[in-house]
Amino acid sequence: MGLDFSVLPDYFGILLMGAGWTVAITVCAGILSFFGGIVFAVIALYGHWTLRLPVRGFAFLFMGTPLLLQLFLIYFGLIQIGIDLPAFVAGVIGLGLHFAVYNSELIQASILAVDKGQYEGARTLGLSRGQTLRRIVIPQAVRAVIPPMGNNMIALLKDSALVSVIGVMELTLAAQQAISRTYRPFEFYLAAAVCYYIVNLALEAGLRRLERRIAASR
Amino acid sequence: MTDQAFVTIKNAAKSYGSLEVLKDINLTVSRGQIVAIIGPSGSGKSTLLRAINELDPLSSGEVWLEDVQVNKKLPHRQYEAHVNHVRQNIGMVFQHFNLFPHLTVRGNITLAPRMLKGLSEAEADRLAEEQLAKVGLSEKIDEYPSRLSGGQKQRVAIARALAMKPKVMLFDEATSALDPELVEEVNLVMKQLAEEHMTMIIVTHEMDFAASVCDRVLFMDQGVVVEEGPPSVIFQNPAHERTRNFLRKHLSR
Ligand SMILES: Nc1ncnc2c1ncn2[C@@H]1O[C@H](COP(=O)(O)OP(=O)(O)OP(=O)(O)O)[C@@H](O)[C@H]1O
Numbered sequence: 001m002g003l004d005f006s007v008l009p010d011y012f013g014i015l016l017m018g019a020g021w022t023v024a025i026t027v028c029a030g031i032l033s034f035f036g037g038i039v040f041a042v043i044a045l046y047g048h049w050t051l052r053l054p055v056r057g058f059a060f061l062f063m064g065t066p067l068l069l070q071l072f073l074i075y076f077g078l079i080q081i082g083i084d085l086p087a088f089v090a091g092v093i094g095l096g097l098h099f100a101v102y103n104s105e106l107i108q109a110s111i112l113a114v115d116k117g118q119y120e121g122a123r124t125l126g127l128s129r130g131q132t133l134r135r136i137v138i139p140q141a142v143r144a145v146i147p148p149m150g151n152n153m154i155a156l157l158k159d160s161a162l163v164s165v166i167g168v169m170e171l172t173l174a175a176q177q178a179i180s181r182t183y184r185p186f187e188f189y190l191a192a193a194v195c196y197y198i199v200n201l202a203l204e205a206g207l208r209r210l211e212r213r214i215a216a217s218r
Numbered sequence: 219m220t221d222q223a224f225v226t227i228k229n230a231a232k233s234y235g236s237l238e239v240l241k242d243i244n245l246t247v248s249r250g251q252i253v254a255i256i257g258p259s260g261s262g263k264s265t266l267l268r269a270i271n272e273l274d275p276l277s278s279g280e281v282w283l284e285d286v287q288v289n290k291k292l293p294h295r296q297y298e299a300h301v302n303h304v305r306q307n308i309g310m311v312f313q314h315f316n317l318f319p320h321l322t323v324r325g326n327i328t329l330a331p332r333m334l335k336g337l338s339e340a341e342a343d344r345l346a347e348e349q350l351a352k353v354g355l356s357e358k359i360d361e362y363p364s365r366l367s368g369g370q371k372q373r374v375a376i377a378r379a380l381a382m383k384p385k386v387m388l389f390d391e392a393t394s395a396l397d398p399e400l401v402e403e404v405n406l407v408m409k410q411l412a413e414e415h416m417t418m419i420i421v422t423h424e425m426d427f428a429a430s431v432c433d434r435v436l437f438m439d440q441g442v443v444v445e446e447g448p449p450s451v452i453f454q455n456p457a458h459e460r461t462r463n464f465l466r467k468h469l470s471r
């Protein structure tokens with residue numbers, strides 16, 4: 001049985017929809033991982049121990065266990081305690097928190113690397129600790145960490161395929177559906193790979209633009 | 219009015235572990251007065267200056283700004299609020315400018331007035347324009363600090379401090395990090411402030427500048443004020459051997 005790409009156009013719609021969901025889940029989880037990363041970093045560095053310890057335990061859990069297991073836990077496990085999340089939401093939360101933990105590590109290091117003179121400049125004007133952190137330190141720390149955080153976002157895009165296991169109809173699952181009807185795995189997995197690659201290119205282009213835009217403000 | 223104590227430092231002492239950096243320092247600066255602090259590296263000049271706005275709190279002693287004790291002993295929360303409030307009245311300019319790189323010149327100047335004094339955007343903008351005109355940098359209002367020369371950065375830092383309408387300005391070697399050809403533009407701004415009778419305390423290694431601008435000069439060494447007086451006396455006729463030695467090294471350059 002040779003390769004036959006002529007079946008692809010019939011399933012173009014399904015693949016496109018899958019790619020749409022992949023983009024949606026990546027964007028939503030990316031935003032969650034960004035803000036979650038900042039919140040975790042601030043708690044880890046400055047939080048009261050009653051917040052810091054749970055967050056550290058949580059980070060430990062998310063870094064030390066497979067993402068797949070975390071998704072199962074959030075989607076199937078939480079139902080048992082009465083939290084029944086839609087698959088998309090469970091996927092966004094799982095992916096978002098998982099990468100928030102990694103982003104938090106980057107942001108923590110970046111916050112600590114902000115020049116002492118920045119704190120002094122701000123405090124001298126009369127800003128409080130909290131105001132200095134919010135308006136001076138975190139914006140600078142985040143700018144400095146955009147390139148490595150961009151790499152996390154690209155990893156997030158690729159790992160979004162894992163949410164297919166909880167039934168989110170994203171690109172990988174869409175390809176599988178097409179395959180189950182046509183028995184043409186090579187063609188459809190290849191097509192899905194091309195789609196991932198295109199989204200990836202767009203994401204990288206966006207990141208590069210962002211980096212250029214903030215270059216002067218660093 | 220002019221002789222009224224404006225900034226008062228009483229029995230100031232400061233130690234880092236067993237190292238005594240400041241030893242029983244007393245200083246009174248009256249309104250509109252301009253005081254230079256000179257002395258060898260490590261003598262405690264910066265530490266003294268930074269004690270005035272509680273960046274480096276004293277181990278013992280008192281700092282007053284008019285009738286407010288800056289380093290009042292208070293419970294933590296009240297202390298923070300108190301310090302944040304008094305610092306609004308004390309402008310400080312650093313050797314390395316400490317401009318906020320993620321904000322434009324406008325943002326650098328308007329941030330604190332907007333956050334702390336509740337100025338509207340329009341009011342803050344007007345304030346920024348006013349202060350920038352004063353330091354001769356009106357056309358740079360929308361630039362980021364990374365696009366400015368060292369001298370321009372320091373002038374923006376001065377404008378940023380002035381925008382809070384401080385009662386006193388502290389300068390910690392404001393020109394030491396600048397290329398020689400950029401020193402004069404910053405000195406000119408400071409001279410202009412002197413003409414407007416801004417109260418200033420200036421740590422400097424530039425003896426000519428201190429002599430031409432300041433009303434009084436303090437010579438510090440090893441954590442004590444060795445001698446103080448008008449520049450004519452300190453620079454031409456110092457009483458102490460340590461002062462003479464220091465000046466010999468610094469005036470011959
Ligand atoms: N955070 C600190 N911990 C320990 N020692 C310190 C600290 N800050 C300053 N010192 C010490 O205090 C002394 C006075 O320092 P200070 O910076 O006030 O000197 P200075 O007169 O401003 O010197 P320079 O002309 O080099 O700026 C120095 O011996 C310095 O090493």
Ligand SMILES: [Mg+2]
Pocket residue numbers: 263264265
């Ligand atoms: Mg110093």
